[in-house]
Amino acid sequence: MQLGLSESARFATAEEARFRIEYPNSSPRKSRVIALDEPSLGLLHTLADMSRSGAHFLRYVSAKGATDSLHMLPVDAVLEDLEGRTASLADEIAEADIIVMITTAGIAADAAEVIGNACFVRNKLTTGLVRNADGVSAEDLARTLTTMRPFAAMLVISNGDEYVGEMLSALRV
Amino acid sequence: MLRKEQNDLLTQTGPGTPMGDMFRCYWIPALLAEELPDNDCAPVRVKLLSERLLAFRDSEGRYGLIDEFCAHRGVSLWFGRNEQGGLRCPYHGWKYDHTGQCTEVPSEPKESGYCGKIKLKSYPLIKIGDILWTYMGPAEKQPPHPEWEFALVPSEQTFTSKRWQECNWLQAMEGGIDSSHVSWLHSGNLNSDPLFKGARGNKYNMSDARPFFEVTDSEGGLYIGARRNAEEGHYYWRVTPWVMPSFTMVPPRGDHPVHGHFWIPIDDENCWAWSFDYHPVRALTTEERGAMKAGKGIHVAYVPGTYRPLANKDNDYLMDREAQRKGITYSGVEGIAMQDASLQESMGPIVDRSKENLVSTDNGIIMARHRLMKAARALRDKSVVPPGVDPAHHRVRSAAIVLPVDKSYVDVAEEALTVIEGKAPTSV
Numbered sequence: 088m089q090l091g092l093s094e095s096a097r098f099a100t101a102e103e104a105r106f107r108i109e110y111p112n113s114s115p116r117k118s119r120v121i122a123l124d125e126p127s128l129g130l131l132h133t134l135a136d137m138s139r140s141g142a143h144f145l146r147y148v149s150a151k152g153a154t155d156s157l158h159m160l161p162v163d164a165v166l167e168d169l170e171g172r173t174a175s176l177a178d179e180i181a182e183a184d185i186i187v188m189i190t191t192a193g194i195a196a197d198a199a200e201v202i203g204n205a206c207f208v209r210n211k212l213t214t215g216l217v218r219n220a221d222g223v224s225a226e227d228l229a230r231t232l233t234t235m236r237p238f239a240a241m242l243v244i245s246n247g248d249e250y251v252g253e254m255l256s257a258l259r260v
Numbered sequence: 261m262l263r264k265e266q267n268d269l270l271t272q273t274g275p276g277t278p279m280g281d282m283f284r285c286y287w288i289p290a291l292l293a294e295e296l297p298d299n300d301c302a303p304v305r306v307k308l309l310s311e312r313l314l315a316f317r318d319s320e321g322r323y324g325l326i327d328e329f330c331a332h333r334g335v336s337l338w339f340g341r342n343e344q345g346g347l348r349c350p351y352h353g354w355k356y357d358h359t360g361q362c363t364e365v366p367s368e369p370k371e372s373g374y375c376g377k378i379k380l381k382s383y384p385l386i387k388i389g390d391i392l393w394t395y396m397g398p399a400e401k402q403p404p405h406p407e408w409e410f411a412l413v414p415s416e417q418t419f420t421s422k423r424w425q426e427c428n429w430l431q432a433m434e435g436g437i438d439s440s441h442v443s444w445l446h447s448g449n450l451n452s453d454p455l456f457k458g459a460r461g462n463k464y465n466m467s468d469a470r471p472f473f474e475v476t477d478s479e480g481g482l483y484i485g486a487r488r489n490a491e492e493g494h495y496y497w498r499v500t501p502w503v504m505p506s507f508t509m510v511p512p513r514g515d516h517p518v519h520g521h522f523w524i525p526i527d528d529e530n531c532w533a534w535s536f537d538y539h540p541v542r543a544l545t546t547e548e549r550g551a552m553k554a555g556k557g558i559h560v561a562y563v564p565g566t567y568r569p570l571a572n573k574d575n576d577y578l579m580d581r582e583a584q585r586k587g588i589t590y591s592g593v594e595g596i597a598m599q600d601a602s603l604q605e606s607m608g609p610i611v612d613r614s615k616e617n618l619v620s621t622d623n624g625i626i627m628a629r630h631r632l633m634k635a636a637r638a639l640r641d642k643s644v645v646p647p648g649v650d651p652a653h654h655r656v657r658s659a660a661i662v663l664p665v666d667k668s669y670v671d672v673a674e675e676a677l678t679v680i681e682g683k684a685p686t687s688v
Contacts, residue, residue, distance in 0.1 A: 093573060093574050093576045094576060095573040095574075095576045095577060095605070095606065096573040096574045098606075099427075099573055099605050099606055099608055099609070100608070100609070101529070101609050101610070103608070104608040104609070107608075107612070107615075112615060113617045185620065212620060213620075214623070229668075229670070229671065232474075232668060232670065233666060236474070236668060237665070239472070240473070240620060240621065241472070241473045241475070241620040241621055241623050242472075242473070242474040242475070243474075243475045243476075243623050243627065244474075244476040244477065244670075245477075246477050249630075249634075250627065250630050253626065253630045254623065254626050254627075254630075256261070257261055257262070257618050257622075257626040257629075258261075258618055258619070258626075259261055259617070259618075
């Protein structure tokens with residue numbers, strides 16, 4: 088250690104970086120990746136093959152009312168995993184740290200409203216990922232974004248699918 | 261989170277590295293024009309992309325950027341005599357012109373033509389605005405000159421500074437596309453800094469510390485929109501353009517000048533943070549220019565005679581715990597630029613990104629890294645020219661705008677985020 092320098096100067100060196108402790112600084116994430124439409128389902132299979140973290144990969148099937156008497160306020164939904172087993176949205180997001188919704192430009196993604204509402208009432212943030220492609224008109228993309236916008240704390244428009252895997256990896260999904 | 265090999269790819273910019281080759285596709289800022297103020301003035305050492313160079317201005321006003329060391333015995337030409345159309349090594353009198361061509365080897369007969377066989381590596385150096393720009397790639401692939409608006413407006417409308425930042429370029433640049441830190445780290449400055457205060461948008465910043473984000477590709481890079489609550493039925497959007505590899509613009513505030521940055525690698529553990537302020541349609545006022553020179557806004561006060569910030573790691577950034585406690589500054593460090601730089605330098609020279617825990621609101625950073633890696637690989641494997649080289653990609657603006665909840669900044673991008681000559685910035 089060099090004497091006579093300020094603490095900031097001493098501790099910002101590459102040499103000192105070697106002494107950063109190696110204990111883990113986070114626990115594994117509980118992640119839910121939900122495809123909102125049929126075209127995104129194929130991508131879901133690819134992502135599931137890449138994932139080693141036990142994230143749940145699900146597809147949206149239909150909305151469920153909060154109760155039989157409150158069916159106009161859908162804050163739950165039926166989901167299905169890649170083996171075809173059904174699951175409840177409410178159960179899936181209850182303990183989730185990261186919730187990612189994937190949809191395709193040009194599709195209205197009304198499911199985002201259901202999932203977004205369900206997450207909102209449980210204080211969960213969501214990430215919305217819109218897969219854009221050549222040939223999708225600006226109007227179609229705008230329609231999808233308008234539907235997603237109120238319900239996603241982070242909305243990403245991705246040209247091509249490779250970003251999706253990159254993002255999930257960066258978020259430790 | 262990045263794997264080590266990804267981090268290495270992004271952070272290493274020396275000759276022959278993929279990211280270094282990519283930086284060498286662009287015109288990049290090399291020096292402030294004020295560093296070479298007169299013909300035959302003193303030469304200036306320049307280190308860029310891990311290459312030691314020397315800049316000088318000859319008797320005819322031509323700029324040269326050449327290998328720093330004399331081809332004879334390896335003496336630094338910083339000691340050279342800049343005279344009569346070239347730079348002469350004081351050791352044995354070898355002389356070089358602005359292209360690095362040796363023009364005299366006094367110990368050899370002139371007729372031998374020996375000096376014609378000696379040529380130092382050189383790069384073009386051109387003045388646009390307040391900056392001397394260089395292009396360090398293959399001559400046959402030199403792109404058209406840059407067309408950044410801040411460099412093209414009349415000189416009375418623009419001001420540029422630079423400061424030495426003691427860390428890798430990427431961790432510095434990532435601060436520029438991370439809108440969510442403003443409500444925290446810079447919260448003490450929004451209502452006090454003369455180049456920020458008084459804007460209506462500031463109140464939205466301060467009243468909503470948890471913005472929503474929307475990230476979308478642009479031709480040259482990305483647009484990163486941060487959305488905060490405004491009046492009933494409206495959102496306040498701040499939109500940051502990022503143009504590859506390292507240009508960002510901060511969304512404007514009121515009628516204040518608009519500012520932005522370039523982060524240019526000196527080597528892998530140091531970079532130049534270039535900071536500019538300009539107004540597209542009016543001259544900067546005396547007060548504004550004075551504040552910029554005094555280190556307000558995104559600029560800094562210097563250690564006299566250098567471009568090193570006065571508050572730096574050797575003096576613990578003049579940390580003021582009392583100001584931190586009282587909320588005068590949120591971190592205890594004075595000034596927006598050093599609030600950022602102090603934290604970025606504290607990460608170490610090259611931060612280990614395998615340990616980080618990004619959250620969904622960091623998607624701007626994740627996407628920028630993705631674009632950079634993708635472009636560097638495409639250049640390496642298929643010689644694809646990266647985004648941001650085409651001057652059309654330079655004609656971007658940042659924007660701050662209040663929109664109804666059913667509108668997005670994407671809907672008004674054409675008008676608000678593109679340079680339209682004579683049109684004021686879109687600002688709140």
